[in-house]
Amino acid sequence: MEIGAPRIGSCSKEHQKIYKEWFDVADSDNDGRVTGNNAINFLSMSNLSRQELKQVWAIADSKRQGYLGFKEFVIAMQLVSLVQDGNELSHDILKGDVDFENVKPPKMEGLDELIQKKKDPSNSSKPDSNGNSPRQASITTQWFSSKPSKRYLSNVTSIQDGLKKLYTRKLKPLEVTYCFNDFVSPLLTNSDFDAKPMVMLLGQYSTGKTTFIKHMLKCSYPGAHIGPEPTTDRFVVVMSGTDERSVPGNTIAVHADMPFTGLNSFGTAFLSKFECSQMPHPLLEHITFVDTPGVLSGEKQRTQRAYDFTGVTAWFAAKCDLILLLFDPHKLDISDEFKRVIYSLRGHDDKIRVVLNKADQVDTQQLMRIYGALMWSLGKVLNTPEVVRVYIGSFNEKPVNEGFTGPIGKALFEKEQEDLLTDLKDIPKKACDRRINEFVKRARAAKIHAYIVGHLKKEMPTFIGKAKTQQRLADNLEEEFVKRILIEQKED
Numbered sequence: 001m002e003i004g005a006p007r008i009g010s011c012s013k014e015h016q017k018i019y020k021e022w023f024d025v026a027d028s029d030n031d032g033r034v035t036g037n038n039a040i041n042f043l044s045m046s047n048l049s050r051q052e053l054k055q056v057w058a059i060a061d062s063k064r065q066g067y068l069g070f071k072e073f074v075i076a077m078q079l080v081s082l083v084q085d086g087n088e089l090s091h092d093i094l095k096g097d098v099d100f101e102n103v104k105p106p107k108m109e110g111l112d113e114l115i116q117k118k119k120d121p122s123n124s125s126k127p128d129s130n131g132n133s134p135r136q137a138s139i140t141t142q143w144f145s146s147k148p149s150k151r152y153l154s155n156v157t158s159i160q161d162g163l164k165k166l167y168t169r170k171l172k173p174l175e176v177t178y179c180f181n182d183f184v185s186p187l188l189t190n191s192d193f194d195a196k197p198m199v200m201l202l203g204q205y206s207t208g209k210t211t212f213i214k215h216m217l218k219c220s221y222p223g224a225h226i227g228p229e230p231t232t233d234r235f236v237v238v239m240s241g242t243d244e245r246s247v248p249g250n251t252i253a254v255h256a257d258m259p260f261t262g263l264n265s266f267g268t269a270f271l272s273k274f275e276c277s278q279m280p281h282p283l284l285e286h287i288t289f290v291d292t293p294g295v296l297s298g299e300k301q302r303t304q305r306a307y308d309f310t311g312v313t314a315w316f317a318a319k320c321d322l323i324l325l326l327f328d329p330h331k332l333d334i335s336d337e338f339k340r341v342i343y344s345l346r347g348h349d350d351k352i353r354v355v356l357n358k359a360d361q362v363d364t365q366q367l368m369r370i371y372g373a374l375m376w377s378l379g380k381v382l383n384t385p386e387v388v389r390v391y392i393g394s395f396n397e398k399p400v401n402e403g404f405t406g407p408i409g410k411a412l413f414e415k416e417q418e419d420l421l422t423d424l425k426d427i428p429k430k431a432c433d434r435r436i437n438e439f440v441k442r443a444r445a446a447k448i449h450a451y452i453v454g455h456l457k458k459e460m461p462t463f464i465g466k467a468k469t470q471q472r473l474a475d476n477l478e479e480e481f482v483k484r485i486l487i488e489q490k491e492d
Helices: 011-027 036-046 050-060 070-084 093-094 111-119 134-144 160-177 190-194 208-215 259-272 298-302 309-319 334-345 364-381 402-459 466-475 476-490
Strands: 199-203 235-240 243-248 274-279 288-291 322-325 354-358 390-392
Touching: 011 036, 011 070, 011 093, 011 111, 036 050, 036 070, 050 070, 050 334, 160 190, 160 402, 199 208, 199 309, 208 259, 208 322, 259 309, 288 364, 288 476, 322 402, 354 364, 364 390, 390 402, 402 466, 402 476, 466 476
Parallel strands: 199 288, 199 322, 235 274, 322 354, 354 390
Antiparallel strands: 235 288, 243 274
């Protein structure tokens, strides 16, 4: 099954109309989302067990957003219907031969009465035996109840919304006070939290980065150029859009709905080498690809780029969910620029995957030696005790060259390609966890930055000798940090 094209969730127009009416009932606050409490109340009408409802929620909310949109709600209803018909619920059911378009809506006990009440609100506003309306009774209950009113509690309808609120109320004021955005990373915007998961491709020129993206999309994208020479001379973000078009970098960098405003700090020289390719595609509704210029090697390294290539790569690495380092069997050397790029990825080791592309251009014996040489080269650059995951294959639209690889090599490439596809499929599911992880890392970095700046500020004199003290502190930063740590230990 391809990413972005699940059969589950598709239904007839008649069923879609029914589910829309049900969704409006479940979405009590009319914000287009069915959150946990509303979902519990609504799904309990199906009379399924708690464990079965847990499984329904886990499969429907596969992206772990913490809420169900209309599409996810339809999936949940179809799953409930399947369980009521005696089917066993599991993730494998998505890969089965179930005709989801013809799955009948489930039986929901008491739902018709709720729909009728919503259509005829006059029934719900009739006064009780004491002459009080239900609204007045509820207000009176709130006044004399020992439980705190829910309107005073800070509720969020998704994890993204929760992170946004946490950042705006807690972390952003700290960053602004201690100028974290000037020293470390620009301030975050709402688009940074709402952005789709990103996959960045890095490698020397002609290692198949652009071809890899075309292979995943099964088609070309606006601005794609392929050739043996360094054809991609710019950073290209391939993302979902209503129509096919290329948008210049200067426009994208000031777009409030795009998560690329932080790239303004790299100047116009970089923005002129940055563009966004938009096109309607089911895969791009879940993942955004970042195609990068080929890393220079040999004599070409002497040609200086007009912008901070390593800095831009590090910026994207912090935003991306997966980083693919592509190698060619005939280009295993790691140039000085490539070393700097790989060093800039430190701190994001869990995101890195290595792809040995075009592996069908050599026979099995040569491939074994090339694999060993690649691991040896990477071992000198990636200073980690763990072995990095290397995928071997030929990721293009052409069939595998069995003349070189033989039947064993073809089977190996197919398994490796399947493993890589599985890794890519898991990205949307893990995106929420990744955002939380990145938020925690940023919060810790901001806290450390605040401690350092606060300590240096305390050491500065009030009136005389500011310049000398500033220079002394700058020259002995390491000693000052040790001093600060000793002070904290004594306080503890």
